[in-house]
Amino acid sequence: MKRNRHIRVVVTACIAGALAMTSAACGKSSTSAGSDGGKELTYWSMYKEGEPAQVALKASIGAFTKQTGIKVHVQWQGRDVLTKLQPTLNRKPAADLFDRNLAPVKSLMVPAGTASDLTDVLSTQIPGENKTIGDVLPDSYRSLGEVNKKLVVLPYNVVATGFWYNAAKFPTLAASPPKTWDDLQKLLDTQKAAGHAPLALDADIPDYNAYWYTSMVVSQLGVNSFHKAAGDKTGATWDQPGYLKAAQQIQKLASGGYFVSGYKASKFPAIQQKWANNKADFVIMGSWLPGEVKTYAAAGFKYASFPIPGNGTTASPVPSTAYGWVIPTKAAHRTAAEKLIAFLYGKAQMQSFADSTSTISARSDTTPSDAVAGAVASMKTNGTYQTDDAVNQDYADWWTKVFEPLDDKLITGNLTATAFIAKLKSQSVDYWKHAL
């Protein structure tokens, strides 16, 4: 570890041009990084020491070194891994391999061409198995790591967004989930009539509010419909009826008292906590939810989810995010990094990672935990699309400054559907007129 740090310091010191401002020449020659003998690599992880994911990965990496003799210098960097790595990517990346989800890779690396295409890695054979990575990675997951047909993030595990509930309270729902928004509306009405709060939402988190409108638009109008409207500089797309309809549906939920009381004036995770203690029935959330609330959920809570309902003719695909492997274009030890990926894709490794983290493995032949089994099944039948229709990735500034503030008001009942669409349109036109 110590040696590795030394290497990194030297490497880091050499990227004087990283910030385009310094021209300080770097006199020292990098002694260590030069030749790629395939005998070592540096891996920066998005996990921190002590996390279940880190424990699982550490064990797997240990096994890898034992089997191949390739030494892996690991830094458990945490979620800021790319922010820290970014300054080094143009010259000599400080890591040969790291893991992250698509959004930051797409905005920080793809434009600068610093993320390599991993499509060819799919044909790598998994050690000890008669299969390649591509054989066990379903298309619906693979596409979550692609930008313009280039696989920049090779998915390792997947987060699926859907309606979460307590299966102990709704034992029949798994077999017959609501197929359309009307079905769902009926279910909510029944619950409300029985004196239950049907819905939970921590409305102080704009991204959570956004799940509702974006997934509703996509389920009505199909994948890419929200993305198209968001990028429409004339704003005309918003006038198409489906967008208003989705807003009206939300207005109905907001003004009809379907959300548990206090949802618009609490601080996360207060409402989530209510949901986990059976004081509200359903919540739209990513599949990390069971893991996150387990320390304060009611005893006997059985986590289950059903997908966002469709429009009656087609089932709605599942909003999903992939976390996976990234190799910088200029990585010094690419071969070794690819070997590690292939090793970690082994069934035993993938299964143990999924088991210890309760996440959804990107490998199709692993067995999911009970909590996420339903989500895995719906991704298989309905297909996937990027969470928030990738708008939060591609039009992040518009998303934060124009969409989310209006959406917050809509879902807290402070804006009618018509006013929402009208403002969304006019503010978007204005935004794009001045956009940088």
Add this chain to the structure above:
Amino acid sequence: MTASTVAASTADPAVGSPSESPAGARGHNAAAPRGGRDGNPFRARQRRLYIPFVAPAFVLYLAFLIVPLAGTFWISLHKWPGSGPMQWEGTRNYTYLLHDPVFLHSFRNTLVLLFGAGAATFALSFGLTMLLRDMVGRSTARSIIFFPNIVPALVLSILWGFLFQADGLVNKILGLIGVHHPPAWLAQNHLYSMILLGVVWTSTGFYTTIIMAAVDRIPPYLYEDCALAGANAWQRFRHVTLPLSWDVIGICAVLWTINAIKTFEFVLAMAGSSSGLPTPEVWTVSLYAYASAFASSGVPQYGLAAADSIVTLVLVAVLVFLIRRVMRRDTIEF
């Protein structure tokens, strides 16, 4: 917990009293250096220490603050995602700010914080100072008042949640005394006020500590005389406390301006989740810069963040200049 923002803000208040203390010390110091200027050999030798004494501090300051600041200005004239080539934009980032409703709103929020929360903080600080002046256990009290400044913003934000959310402690207490429909404290339209309340709470401890230090130096007999002359509390404040701690108040006003404009941690912590940003409804100019550079997704807009920082700095400079102008007057000797 972030940054030297805190370092500075935690440290700042102490500036006040010693540097501008109204007490007679000032008279001395003015005389001391000037007296030596003509021909005194000791003074001459002393002055040879000037450069070696000041240079190390100045070099550090220049290299790590002024030079990077110039760099920031340079960045503000470009479009730049944080790595790779910079694209020349001229003043475009600045004109964009003028047209961005979110920036204008953030700017307005900052002014509300600066003047609204500022007025509240100073009123409270003076009130506390006057009350503490004659109290038993004053030194204990003033130590404890300072304490919120040590607590990380994250804790404060969680505390605020438990206190003010829909079924939080405040509403429970209000329910007990018969208020059954309390305002939705943390709803979007009230959230910023709640943030201001938190800022006022932590800052009051700060400025009370400084102002008290100044007020402590006012000889007690002046108050006694006042009381004898039949002056009420307000008159004593108006005619003794205020004029005699005027210099310190001036310093406090400058510090407040700087710290208020730099405020962002508590706002950020109110966002609740580790990676997300709070709603733009509650952004300040500092948060705007932070959001432009560090949003969890999207291409970082360092040029815009830099432009915002430069605007912020200009705002600080103008306000500090104005405060100094307004507050300037003759020192009262007593």
Add this chain to the structure above:
Amino acid sequence: MSTINAIRGLRRHRTQRTGPFQRFLGAPLVWLFVAFNVAVLAWLLLSSTKTTRDLIATPWSLPHAIQWDNFARAWSAGNFGPAALNSAVLVAGTAAATIAVAAPAGYALSRLGARSAEGMTSLFAIGLGIPAQAIFLPLYAVMNSLGLVDSLWGLGLLYTATSMPFAVFFLTGFFRSLPAELEEAAALDGATPWYTFWRIMLPLARSGLVTLLLLNVIGHWGETFFALVFIQSQSLQTLPLAMLGFLQQMQYSGADWGGMFAGIAIVVLPIVVLYIWLGRRIIEGMTLGSGK
């Protein structure tokens, strides 16, 4: 002015200073404020001994059973041990270096009568207004070219440098308020200027130096932003970084609020203790123009 003179003219004997308002309404208000602050600290500590379930469901109740485990978990999972050591060394070094550099500067600017002193002092004061986020990118370039990224030495140097505006500004004011007589007497006795500074003025300024030291330590103990940008290796991480890492784990490995509050307590307590121990010095430093 005239008011004061008029009042001064009326000067008589000592009288009761507190009015009924202050005694019956004011003092309770102050103590309420004080009690609130104490309650917050107590709440923080109590919360750190509760289970996550209790903490979120009943934030105001006493713990059912004290969860010392929270501290053990925060300490080990967050890797707090080495981080605490790094922080202690870094913060102590920074405070010492800051004083070593700023004290001569403050002295020179306030008492040597140089023509540029006034402008120089203002220049330092302006630096107070520069936010860290405004300069970190160019700063990265500077640090990088000096080979100071990912090094505690580098971070310490950076902390020292960014402390300069306040430290110099503060000490300039402080030295200025010291009495001139002793310095003059020393000059008459034939003391060298260095001796005068080192043996006379510096000890006089002791309470100001301690105040600065304490404020500097408080400020850097919790510093996250620069540490996040400039430290990459885990072995070098400071306490706030360890804390941040610990927080980041919560979304996937289960919300651990008990552990989080324990972690916060671990970060905050040393400062509270230091503050209680030296706190009076702050007030003294602020109050006194002349040290003892």
